[in-house]
Each structure stands twice: as C-alpha cells, then as structure tokens.
Amino acid sequence: MRLPREEKGLWLVPLVAVILLWEFSAVFVVKDPLKLPRFSAVVFSIYALRDVLIADTLVSLLHFGIGVGLAFAVALPLAIGMGWSRRVFKAVDPIVELLRPIPPLAWIPLAMIWFHLTHYAAGFIIFIGAFFPILIDSYTGFRDVPKVLVETGKVLGCIGDRKQIRFVALPYALPSVATGTRVGMGVGWMCVVAAEMFAVSDYGLGYRLFQKFYFLHQMDYVVAYMLVLGLVALCLDRLFRHFVEERLFRWKKGIVK
Amino acid sequence: MNHKLEIRGVTQVFSSEEGEVKALEGVNLEVRPAEFLCIIGPSGCGKTTLLRMVAGLEQPSSGEIILDGKPVRGPSPDRGMVFQEFSLFPWRTVLRNVEFGLEIKGKVEGKVKGKGGGESGKKERREVAEKYIELVGLRGFERHYPYELSGGMKQRVAIARALATEPAILLMDEPFGSVDAQTRNVLQEELLGIWQRTRKTILFVTHSVDEAVYLADRVAVMSARPGCFVKCLEVDLPRPRKRTSVEANEFREKLLMWLSLERSKAACIF
Amino acid sequence: MYKMERRGREKRGVASLAVVVAVVAVAVSVSALFAGCVEEAEETTTLRIGYQPSTHQTAAMLAAEKGWWEEDLARFGVGKVEMKEFPSGPPEMHAMLAGDLDFAYVGVAPPIAAIYEGLDAKIVAGVQTQGSAIVVRPELAAEYEAKGPQALKGKAIATFPPGSIQHTILSKWLLENGLDPEEDTEIKEMKPGDAATAIGVGTVDAVFLPSPTPTIIAAEGNGVVVEWSGSMWPDHACCCLVASGEMIREHPEVVKQIIRTHIRATEYEIEHPEEAAEIYAKRQGADPTTIKQSLEATDMHWIHDPHLEVKSGLEYASVIYDLNRERYEGKGIEVLGEEEIFDASFYDAVTATEEK
Numbered sequence: 075m076r077l078p079r080e081e082k083g084l085w086l087v088p089l090v091a092v093i094l095l096w097e098f099s100a101v102f103v104v105k106d107p108l109k110l111p112r113f114s115a116v117v118f119s120i121y122a123l124r125d126v127l128i129a130d131t132l133v134s135l136l137h138f139g140i141g142v143g144l145a146f147a148v149a150l151p152l153a154i155g156m157g158w159s160r161r162v163f164k165a166v167d168p169i170v171e172l173l174r175p176i177p178p179l180a181w182i183p184l185a186m187i188w189f190h191l192t193h194y195a196a197g198f199i200i201f202i203g204a205f206f207p208i209l210i211d212s213y214t215g216f217r218d219v220p221k222v223l224v225e226t227g228k229v230l231g232c233i234g235d236r237k238q239i240r241f242v243a244l245p246y247a248l249p250s251v252a253t254g255t256r257v258g259m260g261v262g263w264m265c266v267v268a269a270e271m272f273a274v275s276d277y278g279l280g281y282r283l284f285q286k287f288y289f290l291h292q293m294d295y296v297v298a299y300m301l302v303l304g305l306v307a308l309c310l311d312r313l314f315r316h317f318v319e320e321r322l323f324r325w326k327k328g329i330v331k
Numbered sequence: 332m333n334h335k336l337e338i339r340g341v342t343q344v345f346s347s348e349e350g351e352v353k354a355l356e357g358v359n360l361e362v363r364p365a366e367f368l369c370i371i372g373p374s375g376c377g378k379t380t381l382l383r384m385v386a387g388l389e390q391p392s393s394g395e396i397i398l399d400g401k402p403v404r405g406p407s408p409d410r411g412m413v414f415q416e417f418s419l420f421p422w423r424t425v426l427r428n429v430e431f432g433l434e435i436k437g438k439v440e441g442k443v444k445g446k447g448g449g450e451s452g453k454k455e456r457r458e459v460a461e462k463y464i465e466l467v468g469l470r471g472f473e474r475h476y477p478y479e480l481s482g483g484m485k486q487r488v489a490i491a492r493a494l495a496t497e498p499a500i501l502l503m504d505e506p507f508g509s510v511d512a513q514t515r516n517v518l519q520e521e522l523l524g525i526w527q528r529t530r531k532t533i534l535f536v537t538h539s540v541d542e543a544v545y546l547a548d549r550v551a552v553m554s555a556r557p558g559c560f561v562k563c564l565e566v567d568l569p570r571p572r573k574r575t576s577v578e579a580n581e582f583r584e585k586l587l588m589w590l591s592l593e594r595s596k597a598a599c600i601f
Numbered sequence: 602m603y604k605m606e607r608r609g610r611e612k613r614g615v616a617s618l619a620v621v622v623a624v625v626a627v628a629v630s631v632s633a634l635f636a637g638c639v640e641e642a643e644e645t646t647t648l649r650i651g652y653q654p655s656t657h658q659t660a661a662m663l664a665a666e667k668g669w670w671e672e673d674l675a676r677f678g679v680g681k682v683e684m685k686e687f688p689s690g691p692p693e694m695h696a697m698l699a700g701d702l703d704f705a706y707v708g709v710a711p712p713i714a715a716i717y718e719g720l721d722a723k724i725v726a727g728v729q730t731q732g733s734a735i736v737v738r739p740e741l742a743a744e745y746e747a748k749g750p751q752a753l754k755g756k757a758i759a760t761f762p763p764g765s766i767q768h769t770i771l772s773k774w775l776l777e778n779g780l781d782p783e784e785d786t787e788i789k790e791m792k793p794g795d796a797a798t799a800i801g802v803g804t805v806d807a808v809f810l811p812s813p814t815p816t817i818i819a820a821e822g823n824g825v826v827v828e829w830s831g832s833m834w835p836d837h838a839c840c841c842l843v844a845s846g847e848m849i850r851e852h853p854e855v856v857k858q859i860i861r862t863h864i865r866a867t868e869y870e871i872e873h874p875e876e877a878a879e880i881y882a883k884r885q886g887a888d889p890t891t892i893k894q895s896l897e898a899t900d901m902h903w904i905h906d907p908h909l910e911v912k913s914g915l916e917y918a919s920v921i922y923d924l925n926r927e928r929y930e931g932k933g934i935e936v937l938g939e940e941e942i943f944d945a946s947f948y949d950a951v952t953a954t955e956e957k
Contacts, residue, residue, distance in 0.1 A: 088620070095628075103632075108698055108719055122931065190804040191757075191789060226418040228406040229386055230432035230496065231439065241435065245422045273789040285790050289691030289762040291698055291718040292928065325422045325476050 111294035119298035126282065130299075131306060133277035134266050137193055141200025141269070142262050146255060148201075149208040154239060156209075157216020157247065170209065178202040178265045182272065191274045199269035204262030208254040215250025219243045249326045252318050259314065263307045279303055333400075335532045336362035336385065336500055341394030343380055353557035354380050357599050358394070360551060360560060362500070362534060367526055369535045369543040372553030373590060378536045381558070382504050385534065386412045399499055408432045411493030415505040417485045419477040425488050426473035429460040432496035463491040466525055483514040490525065500532045507542070516574075519545055523570070540590070544582045545574055552589040559599035562589045646680040648855070651693045651705040654686060654793070654885050655811045656895060657729045657840045658706040659877050660866040660903065666880050673862045677855050688792040689761045697722060697845060704859055705843045709910055710917045712843045713942055714764035717921065717934060721846030723944035726860050727910045728840035728867075731831035732901025733767055734815035736824035737807040738800060745827045750778040756806035757787040759796040766839055767830075769920050771809050774833040800824050811839070813887065816895030820888075831900040838910035838917075839901065849944060856947045860905075864951070867905045906952075907945045914942055 093113055100112040107115065120127065155162040156170075178199050189195035219242065227242040270280030279299055287295040343355040354377040362368050372378045383389045385396055387406035396403040398410065411432075419428050433456040464473060467487040477485060486506055493501060507515045523546065526533055537543055543550045544566060552562040566582055573579060650670070652661040661684070664670050670682040685702065687693035690711030696702050697712075698720050705712070706728055712720060737745050737752075744752040753775070761767040768790070772782045782788055789805055793814040799805045801823040808818065809830075818824040830837060842863055844856050870877040874896050882889035904910075918937040922929060929935075 106719075122927070186795070186798070186804075187802065190802065191799070222414055222416045222418045223420065225388055225406075226412075226414065226420075227431075228388065229408065229410065229412040230492070231406075231408040231435040233406065237435065237438075241431075242420070245420070248422070272795070273791055276787070285762055288695065289714075289790075290764045290925070291691075291695060291715050291720070293718075295928075325478060 108291065108293050111297050115294045116298045116301060119294045120302065123295065123298065126277075127299075127302065129277050130279045130282050131302065133193075133275055133281075134270065134279040135306075137196035137269055137274075137278065138200055138259075138263060138266060140193060140197030141202075141265070142204045142255075142259055144197065144201045145204035145208055145258055145262065149205055149254075149258075150212060150251065153209050153212030153251070154216055154243075157213035157219075158235065158239060158243060163213070163217075170206070174206045176202075179268045182268065186272060191272070193275060195272075196266075196269035196274045196278070200262040200265045203265035204258035206258075207261055208251070208258040211254025211257065212247065212251045215247030215254075216243055218250075219246045249319075249322050252322050256311065256314050256319070259310060260307065263303070263310065266303065279306075333364070334361045335364040335366075335399065336360075336534070337397045338381070338385070339395050339397070341381070341384065341391040341396065343377065343384070343389075344392045355391070355559065356557035357559050359600070360563075362532060364532055365530045367523075367533045367535065367546055367548045369537060369547035369550045370553060371537055371540060371543050371550060371586065371590065372558060373555050374538060376553045376555050377558035378553050379504055381553075382412075382502050382534065382536050385500075386410050386502050408436065408496035409499050410502055411496060411498035411500070412502040413486065413489045413493050413504070413506045415508045417477070417482065417489075417509065419480075419485055419488055419492075421477050424474050424476055425464065425469065425480070426457070426460055428477070428488055429464055429492045429495050430456050431492060433459060436496065460491075460495055463495045464488075466494070466528065467491045468521060481514075482510040483518055486510065486518060487521070490522070494525075494529065494531070498531075500534060503533065503535045505537050506535075508537075515542075522546070540583050540586045541574065543586065544568075544579050545572055550582075550586060552586060554592070554597045554599070555594045557594075559597075561592060561597040561600060563600065564589075646678060647683055648674060648679045648681070648704070649683045649685055649702050651685045651687055651696060651702040651707065653689060653693065653706065655840075656813045656878075656881055656892065656899070657732050657811050657901060659870050659881050660728060660863055661706045662884050663870055663877055663880050664862055664866040666884060667866075669862050669866065673858055674855065677852070677858065679855070690765045691762050694720060697843070700845075703845050703848050706840060707843055708761075708766035709838045709841050709914050710766045710769045710921065711764055712841075713914065713918050713937060714921050716937060716941060717925070717929065722843050723846070723849060724841045724907055724910065724914070724942055725844045725849075725856060725944055725947050726842040726863055727838065727904045727907045728842055728863075729901050729903045730836055730839050730909065730913075731829065732839055732899050733770070733809060733811045733830040734826045734899075735807055735809045735828040735833075736800065736815045736818050736826050738803065738823070739825055741806060742825040742827065745825075750775070750780065753807060754780060754785050757789055757804070759789045759791050759799055759805040759808040760810060762790040763924065764921065766837075766917070767809055767811065769917050770830055770834050770837060772924075773920055797821075797823070812899040812901060813881075813892055813895035816898050817887070817891055820891045820894065826898070829900040834913070836909075836913070838913040841907065841910055841914075844944075844947075849947075853947065857951050860948055860951050864905045867903050871903055905948075907943055907948050911939055911943055915939060918942060 097113045100107075100110045104110040152166070156166055157163070181199060181202050185195045185198045189198055223242055223246065224238055227238055232238055232241050266278070267280035267284060270278035271284050273281065273285060275281065279302060283296055283299040287293075287299065338358055338360040341355055341358040342353070344351055344353050346352070358381060370378045370381070380389060384391050385403065387403050387410065403410070420431065423431070437452050437456065461473065464470060467490055469484060469487055469491070472480070472484070477488070480488070489506070507518050510518065519542065535546060547566050550564045550566060551560050552564070553559065554561045564582070564585060568576075568578055568582070648670070650661065652658045665682070665684045671679070674682065685696070687696070690708045691714070693702070693705055693707050694711045694715040697705055698715055698718075709724065712722060712724060716722065741752060741756075758771070760771055768788070771788070775782045775786065780786060789799075791799065793810055796805070796808045796810055797814060797818050800808050800818060801821065808814070808824070815824075815826050819826055830839075842860070844859070848856050875893060878892040878896050879889050881887070882892045915938075922936045
C-alpha cells in the first residue's frame with residue numbers, strides 16, 4: 075500500500091496518545107490495579123506469560139481454523155445455490171434469516187451435548203459466528219452477476235449452469251466471497267472466548283482468560299490476553315487482506331474506482 | 332444462391348401485465364454470405380429481440396431461424412455476438428478475454444475427444460487470440476485489464492473476442508451506442524476494415540440511419556410493434572463511402588421515410 | 602489546485618474534530634462510571650448477601666426464606682436484603698471485588714485467592730466443614746474399589762475452578778496420592794449443573810463437588826459416590842461467611858447482627874434438618890426427598906465458629922500461594938497470615954455476650 079508521505083505513520087500518534095493516557099489514568103487517577111491495570115503491568119504480563127501464551131494462541135487458532143474452515147465449506151456451496159437460483163433462495167432464505175440472529179453463545183449448551191468437551195465444540199461456536207457473513211456476502215455476489223456477462227458467456231459456448239458458474243459467476247463473485255470470508259473471520263474470532271468458556275481443552279486464549287485469570291481476579295493478565303486477542307485478529311485480517319484481497323481485488327478496483 | 336441465414340415467419344408473443352403482447356409478427360429475412368446487413372427500426376420495435384433470437388438467447392413463439400441450412404436452437408459460438416453494454420469479463424486481461432471462447436471450446440472438445448487442453452492447446456489459443464487482437468488494432472494491450480481501457484477499446488476487444496471462435500455470422504446489437512460520436516466514427520471505419528479482411532457475414536442492429544448508410548450493403552427497415560420488415564434497401568454506394576455525399580443523403584432520406592411509416596399503413600415484405 | 606488543497610484541509614479539520622469529540626465523550630463517560638462506583642457504596646438501606654446453591658449454605662437460604670435477615674436488620678436502617686446467587690465462589694468474589702456484595706457465603710478458598718489480589722474483606726464466621734464428594738461413573742466404581750485414587754489416573758474430573766475449595770482439596774489430595782493433577786489427570790472446571798450433565802453423557806469420568814450434587818447424580822443413576830472430602834482432608838473448612846472491609850470498618854453493629862442471625866439459622870437447621878431440606882428443595886427447585894437423602898449421606902458439619910476454620914484456611918492460603926508463586930513473588934506478595942484472612946473479633950464479641 076502506497077500512502078502519501080504525510081499519512082505514513084499517522085496511526086502511531088493516536089495510539090501513543092492512548093497508551094500514555096492509559097498509563098497516566100491508571101497510576102494517578104484510578105490507582106486500583108483491579109479496576110484499571112497499568113499499561114506497563116499489562117505489557118509485563120505478556121512477557122511473564124509468554125510460554126503459556128504461545129500454547130494458548132495456537133489452540134485458539136486451531137478452534138478458529140476448524141470453525142472458519144467448516145463455515146466456508148458449508149457456506150460457499152449454499153451461497154452458489156442461493157445466488158444462482160431464485161427458487162433455492164426463496165426456499166432457503168427464511169430458515170437462514172431465522173437462524174442468523176441467534177447469538178453464538180446461545181448455541182453453547184447444544185454444542186456441549188453434541189460435541190462434548192472437544193476442540194470441535196469450540197470450533198462449532200466459531201462456525202456459527204463465521205457462517206452467516208460468509209454466506210450472505212457470497213450469495214449476494216452470485217446474485218449480482220450482470221446478465222450481460224452470463225449471456226456473453228452463453229454466446230461464447232458457455233452453456234449450462236455448471237460452466238456458467240465456473241467460468242462467469244464464480245470469478246465475478248470471488249471478491250464478495252473474499253469480503254464475506256474476512257468479515258466472517260472477524261466475527262468468528264470474537265467468538266473464541268465464548269467457545270472456550272467451558273473447558274473444552276486445557277489451553278486457549280479464551281479459556282485461560284475466563285476460567286483462570288477471571289476466577290483468580292488477575293486483572294492485569296485478563297487485559298493482557300484481551301490485547302493478545304485483538305492483536306491476533308488484526309494480524310489475521312491484515313494477512314488475509316494482503317494475500318487474498320490484494321490479488322482478487324485488482325480488477326474490482328477498476329469497477330468501483 | 333444459398334443464403335447464409337434465413338428467418339422465416341418468426342413471431343414472438345409474450346405475456347405481460349397488460350395481457351399478451353406481440354413483439355414480432357411474420358418476420359422474414361434472408362441474409363447473403365459475407366454481406367453486411369443493417370437492421371434499423373424505431374425504439375421498441377423488436378429488432379434487438381430478433382437479433383437475440385438469431386443468437387439463440389430467446390426462442391420465437393413460432394417460425395424458424397436457419398443458419399447454413401441448420402435450425403438455430405440455442406446459443407453457440409457459431410453465432411458471435413457483440414452487445415451494446417460493455418461485456419468484457421473484468422477479471423480477465425484482454426488476452427484472456429479474447430481466448431475465452433477458445434478455452435471453452437477446448438474444454439468441450441477435450442471432453443469429447445480427450446484432447447484440447449494441454450500445452451499445445453494453450454499455445455494455439457494464444458496465437459489465435461493474438462491474431463485477432465492485432466486485427467482490432469490493440470496489439471500491446473494484451474495484458475491490460477478492462478478497467479484500464481476506454482469505451483472504444485473495450486468494444487474492440489469484444490469484437491476480437493467474438494471473432495476468435497471464427498463464427499459463421501457476427502451479430503452486433505448497437506455496439507457503438509455507448510461511446511462518443513468521434514470514437515463511434517473511428518470504430519465504424521475499423522469495423523469495415525475488419526469485415527473486409529475477414530469476409531464475415533455481419534448482422535448489425537442500429538437505430539442510427541447515418542450508421543446504417545455508412546456501413547451496410549443492405550438495410551432492412553423494421554416497422555413499429557408488432558415488428559416486421561417493411562423494406563429492404565440495397566445501398567449500392569461504392570466504398571470507401573463519404574458520409575456527407577449527395578448519394579448518401581438520398582439513401583438517408585429514403586430510409587427516414589420508411590422509418591416514419593405508420594404501422595397500420597405498412598405491409599410486411601417477403 | 603489551491604482550492605482542492607483547502608477543501609482537503611477542511612475535510613481533515615472536520616475529521617480530526619470528530620475524533621476529538623468522540624475521545625472526550627468516552628473519557629467523560631468512563632470517569633462518570635468510576636465516580637459512580639465510589640458514590641454508590643455508601644448506601645446501606647439495601648444489604649447484599651451472596652451465596653451458592655449448595656446445601657452447605659442452607660443457613661443463608663433458610664434465614665432468607667423465614668425473613669430473618671430483614672427482621673433482624675431492620676433496626677439498623679436496612680430496608681431490604683438482596684440474596685444474590687452465584688454458581689461458584691470465584692465469580693462471587695469477583696462481584697465482591699467490584700463492591701457489589703456486603704456479605705458472602707462462600708468457600709474458604711475463593712476469598713483467600715481474592716485477598717491475594719487485593720480484596721478488602723475478612724472471614725468473620727464459619728459455615729460448614731467437609732461435605733464434598735468424589736462421584737465416579739458407575740462403570741468405574743469397581744475400579745475405584747480395587748485401586749483407590751490410582752483409578753483416577755488418566756481420567757477427566759469435573760470440579761470447581763482454580764482458587765476454589767474443591768479444586769484446592771482435589772489438587773492436594775491427588776498430590777498426596779502420587780498423582781500430578783496437571784499431568785496424570787484432566788481437571789475440567791464447570792458448574793454443578795454442567796458437571797451433572799457431563800458425567801451423565803460420559804464427557805467426564807468423575808466429579809468432585811459439594812452436596813447436594815453428588816447425591817443428586819447418584820440418585821439419577823449416573824454415578825457412584827466413592828470418597829467424601831472428610832476422608833481426603835479431615836475437618837477441612839469448607840464454607841464461611843465473609844464481610845466486606847467497608848462493613849467491618851463502618852458498620853460493625855451490622856456485622857455482629859449478621860453473625861447473630863447466622864448462628865440462629867445454623868442452630869435451627871441442625872435441629873430441624875428435614876425442614877431445612879424442604880426449604881432448600883423448594884427454593885432451588887430440587888426434589889425434597891433427594892435433598893433429605895443428601896443431608897443424611899453427607900459428611901458435612903454445619904458450624905458457625907470461625908476459629909474452627911483457621912488451620913485449614915491457612916493451608917489453603919499456602920496452596921494457593923504455591924499455585925501462583927511466580928506471579929506473587931514477582932509482585933512482592935507474601936503468603937497470607939491469619940490476621941489478613943480472618944477477623945474473629947465480631948464472633949467473639951457476639952458469643953461472649955451470649956455465653957450462659
């Protein structure tokens with residue numbers, strides 16, 4: 075990404091300001107390490123926890139991978155069906171819209187019974203979070219394929235749903251699928267704490283935050299893990315944008331301009 | 332003489348909120364090989380519908396359309412088409428756009444004969460595509476994406492793409508309607524050059540009389556809805572034509588007169 | 602070019618202003634939040650007592666059902682007594698840390714863990730000792746008969762979270778029997794309801810929880826009680842009554858009355874266990890017969906004297922310290938002593954005046 079010179083590093087200014095404000099308030103205003111742990115204490119905690127932090131992050135990423143991978147695998151074919159065929163859409167959409175507003179947290183009791191205390195139970199909660207954004211953005215992409223492109227495909231020999239989807243609809247919809255996946259990833263990661271609340275494993279960022287640090291009132295550790303949760307999400311998002319969207323969006327930039 | 336394309340007794344009826352509407356009735360036309368035939372007519376007369384039926388994108392309610400002795404049943408690269416709207420695949424480069432029809436053909440043939448893909452197939456496709464890109468004057472732009480091209484360039488790529496599959500007939504639906512007047516004139520000249528070099532049969536729909544006079548060997552005038560042909564005028568001006576010559580003006584006037592004929596007073600020909 | 606620059610500068614000006622407004626709004630609301638917290642704690646017309654759904658703490662529920670709390674505290678200006686239920690000790694202590702509880706019926710370990718992290722409170726009375734049990738799935742009962750604690754090697758055991766009595770007792774007992782709680786067993790933290798379900802569907806192999814859960818699980822046929830906590834750690838303190846520092850310093854008379862009412866409820870339940878069981882069952886929506894069975898089967902003793910809990914309390918303090926050694930040493934925190942955990946002065950004052 076090429077930024078004009080004044081904008082490079084612009085983000086550092088508010089960030090440093092917030093950090094300074096935080097440290098100042100913690101030390102001189104709130105003065106209660108339980109209500110507001112110091113920024114320096116939090117940073118030190120990350121260092122103190124570094125061993126278990128890595129294991130926790132990897133396990134959370136495992137849950138995340140299971141959830142998002144499954145969500146993508148289920149959502150994409152369904153999105154193709156719903157986007158391509160009005161009938162399929164009309165038939166399936168009411169069910170989708172009924173299930174969509176149910177918060178992932180509400181699925182926990184069922185997940186515990188279906189999947190017991192395994193990584194799959196956690197993955198399932200993340201699946202619920204990631205599934206709907208991926209589905210909706212993807213089927214919108216398929217639905218929006220311009221008629222003229224489909225007809226162009228037809229007159230060039232692209233006959234039949236399969237070929238049309240493969241050569242025309244899918245490439246057209248790919249940026250929407252990517253956007254949906256990125257949003258889904260964001261929502262899915264937010265479910266990590268909920269997914270890991272119930273001791274599905276001995277490791278996990280959400281698990282340790284909720285079952286260990288919270289119960290022992292170790293607020294500086296809690297905030298440290300909150301920061302880690304945010305940082306990992308940021309990294310995932312940026313990596314995805316760089317490797318996937320930069321490639322796929324080259325041509326879309328031209329359309330949206 | 333064997334006609335390239337025959338349209339016989341085509342009628343198109345569709346249902347709408349107002350009940351049944353007849354878009355076309357008793358349409359007849361014969362197109363000669365390598366001829367440049369323009370169809371003109373008032374807005375809504377059904378000329379685009381007719382062209383889409385030749386392309387196979389729509390079906391007539393009755394009548395038939397026969398190309399090279401075989402009836403038209405559905406779309407096929409045999410009948411290339413250029414649309415009025417920009418129709419390039421935005422995710423593909425110019426080269427990959429022009430290759431599209433060949434790629435599909437390769438896949439189909441590959442399934443049938445067990446070949447068509449592979450390195451040799453790719454190389455052939457590339458060469459054919461490059462040939463047509465050069466034909467439309469866009470050499471050097473193979474790796475560009477559609478969003479980087481002007482309107483005129485986009486339509487040129489569309490023409491190259493339609494020609495790459497070496498169709499029996501090229502169908503064009505107001506292809507220069509979306510570009511400015513100057514570009515339009517340039518494209519018309521280039522199209523004539525391409526036509527002369529490839530000897531394709533071209534069926535060209537437009538509502539611009541000027542365009543028809545400049546381009547066509549023959550102009551078929553369609554009546555208002557329900558559309559049918561009321562006149563087929565031979566434009567025997569020598570090429571290259573002058574847009575503003577006296578003879579051209581005469582043809583223009585004749586066509587305008589036929590265009591303005593009321594439906595009730597017109598008789599369908601053929 | 603110049604006009605565009607000016608427009609660009611305008612846009613940036615507006616955007617920066619918007620950001621500053623947002624930040625100020627956040628800062629103001631946050632400080633209002635903290636300020637509010639400080640003010641609210643002054644109120645005493647509503648008293649908040651925390652407790653857990655365990656027969657260990659029947660005294661609290663009995664006094665609530667009979668209206669004794671409000672009755673006895675009315676003369677101190679207490680208009681309302683709110684009973685707040687918590688699934689286990691740690692969240693209850695978290696609420697107390699936030700200033701949301703004045704008194705708490707809770708295991709002895711959670712407040713100790715909280716005091717290490719700065720909780721301003723003391724244990725002022727005892728509630729009961731022992732009374733938890735290990736329940737194993739029926740198929741494992743025979744194995745336990747034969748091998749004893751070793752039968753738990755490699756098994757999943759559900760219990761309360763770290764920092765709780767159960768977790769502490771279980772860890773200590775496993776260590777004493779040559780099993781490493783981290784390596785040789787899988788300890789899973791969960792609430793009693795979840796644990797009962799988990800052992801029922803086979804997700805865990807055993808649970809170690811306070812009454813009445815063990816008896817309920819056995820009654821449902823999902824497990825067999827193999828070990829009571831009294832045999833794992835004799836006379837270990839279990840539940841106690843905690844008073845917030847603020848109550849202790851600013852409302853000592855209320856503290857004394859709470860203790861008096863607690864003694865009254867405890868002696869009543871000891872004398873009328875059937876009625877106590879019924880009150881518990883009705884309040885918690887459990888089956889009265891099962892609760893009565895649990896009271897008969899359990900090895901717990903209802904008490905009110907905090908002195909009886911000091912010894913095991915100090916042991917918990919030491920175990921919890923070991924569990925978090927790195928953190929505490931890093932912060933210069935030392936093992937808690939009796940004065941930092943217990944304040945038996947109120948109890949002594951109350952019982953002295955009531956001595957016959």
